[in-house]
Amino acid sequence: xxxxxxxxxxxxxxxxxxxxxxxxxxxxxxxxxxxxxxxxxxxxxxxxxxxxxxxxxxxxxxxxxxxxxxxxxxxxxxxxxxxxxxxxxxxxxxxxxxxxxxxxxxxxxxxxxxxxxxxxxxxxxxxxxxxxxxxxxxxxxxxxxxxxxxxxxxxxxxxxxxxxxxxxxxxxxxxxxxxxxxxxxxxxxxxxxxxxxxxxxxxxxxxxxxxxxxxxxxxxxxxxxxxxxxxxxxxxxxxxxxxxxxxxxxxxxxxxxxxxxxxxxxxxxxxxxxxxxxxxxxxxxxxxxxxxxxxxxxxxxxxxxxxxxxxxxxxxxxxxxxxxxxxxxxxxxxxxxxxxxxxxxxxxxxxxxxxxxxxxxxxxxxxxxxxxxxxxxxxxxxxxxxxxxxxxxxxxxxxxxxxxxxxx
Amino acid sequence: xxxxxxxxxxxxxxxxxxxxxxxxxxxxxxxxxxxxxxxxxxxxxxxxxxxxxxxxxxxxxxxxxxxxxxxxxxxxxxxxxxxxxxxxxxxxxxxxxxxxxxxxxxxxxxxxxxxxxxxxxxxxxxxxxxxxxxxxxxxxxxxxxxxxxxxxxxxxxxxxxxxxxxxxxxxxxxxxxxxxxxxxxxxxxxxxxxxxxxxxxxxxxxxxxxxxxxxxxxxxxxxxxxxxxxxxxxxxxxxxxxxxxxxxxxxxxxxxxxxxxxxxxxxxxxxxxxxxxxxxxxxxxxxxxxxxxxxxxxxxxxxxxxxxxxxxxxxxxxxxxxxxxxxxxxxx
Numbered sequence: 001x002x003x004x005x006x007x008x009x010x011x012x013x014x015x016x017x018x019x020x021x022x023x024x025x026x027x028x029x030x031x032x033x034x035x036x037x038x039x040x041x042x043x044x045x046x047x048x049x050x051x052x053x054x055x056x057x058x059x060x061x062x063x064x065x066x067x068x069x070x071x072x073x074x075x076x077x078x079x080x081x082x083x084x085x086x087x088x089x090x091x092x093x094x095x096x097x098x099x100x101x102x103x104x105x106x107x108x109x110x111x112x113x114x115x116x117x118x119x120x121x122x123x124x125x126x127x128x129x130x131x132x133x134x135x136x137x138x139x140x141x142x143x144x145x146x147x148x149x150x151x152x153x154x155x156x157x158x159x160x161x162x163x164x165x166x167x168x169x170x171x172x173x174x175x176x177x178x179x180x181x182x183x184x185x186x187x188x189x190x191x192x193x194x195x196x197x198x199x200x201x202x203x204x205x206x207x208x209x210x211x212x213x214x215x216x217x218x219x220x221x222x223x224x225x226x227x228x229x230x231x232x233x234x235x236x237x238x239x240x241x242x243x244x245x246x247x248x249x250x251x252x253x254x255x256x257x258x259x260x261x262x263x264x265x266x267x268x269x270x271x272x273x274x275x276x277x278x279x280x281x282x283x284x285x286x287x288x289x290x291x292x293x294x295x296x297x298x299x300x301x302x303x304x305x306x307x308x309x310x311x312x313x314x315x316x317x318x319x320x321x322x323x324x325x326x327x328x329x330x331x332x333x334x335x336x337x338x339x340x341x342x343x344x345x346x347x348x349x350x351x352x353x354x355x356x357x358x359x360x361x362x363x364x365x366x367x368x369x370x371x372x373x374x375x376x377x378x379x380x381x382x383x384x385x386x387x388x389x390x391x392x393x394x395x396x397x398x399x400x401x402x403x404x405x406x407x408x
Numbered sequence: 409x410x411x412x413x414x415x416x417x418x419x420x421x422x423x424x425x426x427x428x429x430x431x432x433x434x435x436x437x438x439x440x441x442x443x444x445x446x447x448x449x450x451x452x453x454x455x456x457x458x459x460x461x462x463x464x465x466x467x468x469x470x471x472x473x474x475x476x477x478x479x480x481x482x483x484x485x486x487x488x489x490x491x492x493x494x495x496x497x498x499x500x501x502x503x504x505x506x507x508x509x510x511x512x513x514x515x516x517x518x519x520x521x522x523x524x525x526x527x528x529x530x531x532x533x534x535x536x537x538x539x540x541x542x543x544x545x546x547x548x549x550x551x552x553x554x555x556x557x558x559x560x561x562x563x564x565x566x567x568x569x570x571x572x573x574x575x576x577x578x579x580x581x582x583x584x585x586x587x588x589x590x591x592x593x594x595x596x597x598x599x600x601x602x603x604x605x606x607x608x609x610x611x612x613x614x615x616x617x618x619x620x621x622x623x624x625x626x627x628x629x630x631x632x633x634x635x636x637x638x639x640x641x642x643x644x645x646x647x648x649x650x651x652x653x654x655x656x657x658x659x660x661x662x663x664x665x666x667x668x669x670x671x672x673x674x675x676x677x678x679x680x681x682x683x684x685x686x687x688x689x690x691x692x693x694x695x696x697x698x699x700x701x702x703x704x705x706x707x708x709x710x711x712x713x714x715x716x717x718x719x720x721x722x723x724x725x726x727x728x729x730x731x732x733x734x735x736x737x738x739x740x
Binding site: 072102126129158159160162167168169170171174177179181184186187188189190191192194195196198199205217218220221222224225246269390392393396397398 | 425426430455456459460462464465468469470471472473475476477478480490495496497500504505506507508509510511512513544545547567569613656659660661
């Protein structure tokens with residue numbers, strides 16, 4: 001008799017109550033990965049899909065060929081953006097608990113990815129983000145008050161109360177309207193980039209997706225279109241280890257890394273330390289340069305860790321050890337950049353505490369201004385009339401009748 | 409009708425550099441139904457090209473292009489193949505304007521050959537229009553002759569919102585009236601087969617009365633318009649046949665004016681009966697014309713089965729079934 005078959009269902013190394021174990025996460029030392037020219041033959045850098053590009057070492061020094069893309073001022077600005085995002089998240093999570101909004105998505109532990117990447121883009125470039133890249137807006141000076149107006153769905157909400165909190169849209173900031181479902185934005189980013197090439201323009205696009213959503217067919221659709229038409233796009237995979245309660249091993253399959261997905265499409269695929277502001281910026285810049293030089297797409301996997309809950313509707317202690325985020329081997333992006341700036345001699349503990357307080361005050365000021373326009377359940381929310389507008393450029397008769405029926 | 413559709417894209421591409429055409433086999437070869445023949449040669453490979461076999465990729469990239477100032481007119485090879493793109497169509501294209509409060513828009517056309525009559529079996533014969541009319545933010549167009557096909561297609565390409573353009577494939581080469589056992593006729597001698605050169609539009613959201621009558625209103629679109637006309641002819645019942653042309657937004661005024669005049673109504677479509685677009689039409693007629701009705705609204709549609717292969721003509725709601733419904737409605 002042949003042996004009966006059995007199904008393999010992957011499990012994370014540890015569950016709640018266990019001791020965090022990241023022994024399976026292989027981290028190259030900072031500075032160890034080469035920096036090839038942007039016109040490198042993708043076939044020659046296949047190993048980069050299995051390593052991790054890092055700039056900051058344990059001593060807080062910037063080392064290796066990917067170091068040096070940012071000045072002191074730019075790095076301090078980067079720290080400022082991360083702290084501002086962190087302060088906004090902290091206040092909005094509380095605001096959600098206070099009933100001022102229905103829902104919030106925070107970035108804790110992942111602040112470097114979107115804030116640093118924004119600085120490699122130029123005016124007119126377009127991001128097709130997920131809900132965990134608000135740093136793209138923060139780092140482009142999108143007004144905090146406008147963000148909070150959207151989160152509160154108040155009378156000044158630019159999206160008129162139609163969208164879930166945090167699903168922003170700002171063409172001005174190069175931030176395509178967020179969807180809330182998963183992976184659909186990835187082929188859209190490729191299409192936007194293809195249009196830029198068809199029109200002979202110079203702007204590029206950036207697509208964003210999480211580790212879990214790479215299992216969606218849209219991820220592969222995006223890669224095949226990007227590869228086939230050599231679209232000027234940067235395809236960003238943020239691997240924060242967890243898709244709500246599902247560990248990344250469920251989406252990843254046997255290949256080992258998410259970056260390796262790009263290899264089958266002939267797309268240069270790099271992995272980068274997502275908690276290293278300098279590394280994120282340097283790798284993003286390399287990929288953006290490739291796109292601008294008409295060399296086609298690049299896939300980047302940001303190795304990071306979702307230190308907070310998936311959303312305000314989630315409790316991670318139900319599926320992973322509480323201590324796991326503290327044990328994450330790539331540390332915290334804010335603490336690492338702060339240490340680096342101190343090492344550089346341009347920062348201090350005191351100045352850091354000052355900046356944290358300043359960012360908190362900035363958020364509180366914006367929050368108060370937004371609250372003057374109302375919160376989720378206050379009287380001055382967008383009207384029922386707004387609900388019927390904008391379904392089409394011109395309101396068709398059947399919607400007009402329905403609007404009349406509601407008495408608005 | 410296929411030439412009229414090609415001509416419509418040709419005119420739109422010639423007048424507007426932002427119009428791009430792509431889909432499976434659409435480029436060099438010109439499409440499996442030849443709808444894009446010659447367009448690549450005329451406008452270049454970056455305006456008309458083959459896409460990978462990925463419907464969600466085709467529609468997803470088109471949404472991105474539309475957001476970047478283009479007007480894509482993409483082809484899904486058969487309407488039956490659209491399901492992988494359904495997420496992109498319903499949750500994305502349809503809602504870009506709404507969810508961004510007009511910050512981004514999605515002017516695009518998705519062309520799909522639809523309907524049966526060519527022995528295409530389950531996966532080359534479907535009529536999924538009700539899956540689109542159920543979606544806020546989409547427009548849904550179904551032409552039934554070459555003149556309308558070109559004019560509606562140009563109007564759809566110029567429209568600021570996403571349009572699903574369903575092309576009844578059985579009408580590509582002639583005005584099929586459901587009498588499958590009779591010789592095939594082409595569009596050559598048909599009055600609607602004459603297509604003016606150059607630019608013209610047929611406005612969306614306007615139905616057209618194809619046959620005036622006083623006995624009973626027949627609401628139809630696509631192939632079934634021709635079937636309804638044949639059924640009126642066969643039975644001698646003086647039916648008023650309305651070609652809806654655009655299903656969403658629908659032309660309620662034309663529908664209600666006719667039913668109030670005739671006092672009777674049947675609804676005809678090739679798609680399956682249950683929860684089909686005919687249910688919406690019947691409900692609208694009941695809501696708006698109830699006190700004018702002298703008979704229940706009757707529906708004639710495809711049976712609630714998958715589209716069969718060998719039993720195509722048992723499935724297809726041909727002139728005999730439509731004629732029987734006309735007779736029954738007159739007797740009620």
